[in-house]
Amino acid sequence: MENKFDQVVEKFQNLQGISKKTAQRLVMGLINNPNTLKELDEGLLMIKTKLGECSTCFYLTIDGICPICSDSHRNQNQVMVVANMMDAKIVEESKTFNGIYAILKGEIDLNKNITPDKLKIPELLMRVNQNSELIFALNATFNGELTANYLRDIARKNQISYTRLARGIPRGGVLDYIDEQTLKEAIRNRHKNDEE
Known part of the structure; x- marks a missing residue:
């Protein structure tokens, strides 16, 4: 069980600016609060399916060209x-x-x-x-x-x-x-x- 926990913590540590302690707190918080986990899951799905980089300036966009460039x-x-x-x-x-x-x-x-x-x-x-x-x-x-x-x-x-x-x-x-x-x-x- 500890090994699985450590594997999840390691995945959070791969994110820029997340230390081991912070990663551990985040994982514990998600385990203790399933509603937050559901919201995070929805946010990750939005990143995966809708958000991206502008093909011109590399800023945040939802449709290829950001509202700034257009x-x-x-x-x-x-x-x-x-x-x-x-x-x-x-x-x-x-x-x-x-x-x-x-x-x-x-x-x-x-x-x-x-x-x-x-x-x-x-x-x-x-x-x-x-x-x-x-x-x-x-x-x-x-x-x-x-x-x-x-x-x-x-x-x-x-x-x-x-x-x-x-x-x-x-x-x-x-x-x-x-x-x-x-x-x-x-x-x-x-x-x-x-x-x-």
């Missing part, structure tokens, strides 16, 4: 470049950005063998031109800086305008933990990389 009222020339779907969701919830997103699905991380060719950079470049502004909203970490600098060099070569979020986000900070007001200020006060 919204003609949004500024198609402002492209905010983020590392993952959660970062785009956080920016979107701030209601301060009216452009579109390009989700890289990661950042360059040489320690984990994540090189530029493993990111969605070609898909990003297919969507921009000399009228576009790339807004780098990557994490203020070593890997985020490395990725932003790599993209900056590509933008310069292709004569594409680019800006970075203002330094309202602390170095080493992750968008997931930034409060809404700090994020609003960072978007509002973004500047060209050369002005640093």
Whole structure:
């Protein structure tokens, strides 16, 4: 019996950000509350059958193209470049950005063998031109800086305008933990990389 419990705990641990202790608590909670298990089952079925990634920007969608990419009222020339779907969701919830997103699905991380060719950079470049502004909203970490600098060099070569979020986000900070007001200020006060 313990072995089966440990197997289920291990499956929860495979989810990003779930520690062994948290996984154990979650499994115990589901065992003790069958109604929660039923609701979770319904949620997982919805993820499996209805939710997915936008084929253009890789944001959350239910029909192939997300409502952001298909919204003609949004500024198609402002492209905010983020590392993952959660970062785009956080920016979107701030209601301060009216452009579109390009989700890289990661950042360059040489320690984990994540090189530029493993990111969605070609898909990003297919969507921009000399009228576009790339807004780098990557994490203020070593890997985020490395990725932003790599993209900056590509933008310069292709004569594409680019800006970075203002330094309202602390170095080493992750968008997931930034409060809404700090994020609003960072978007509002973004500047060209050369002005640093």
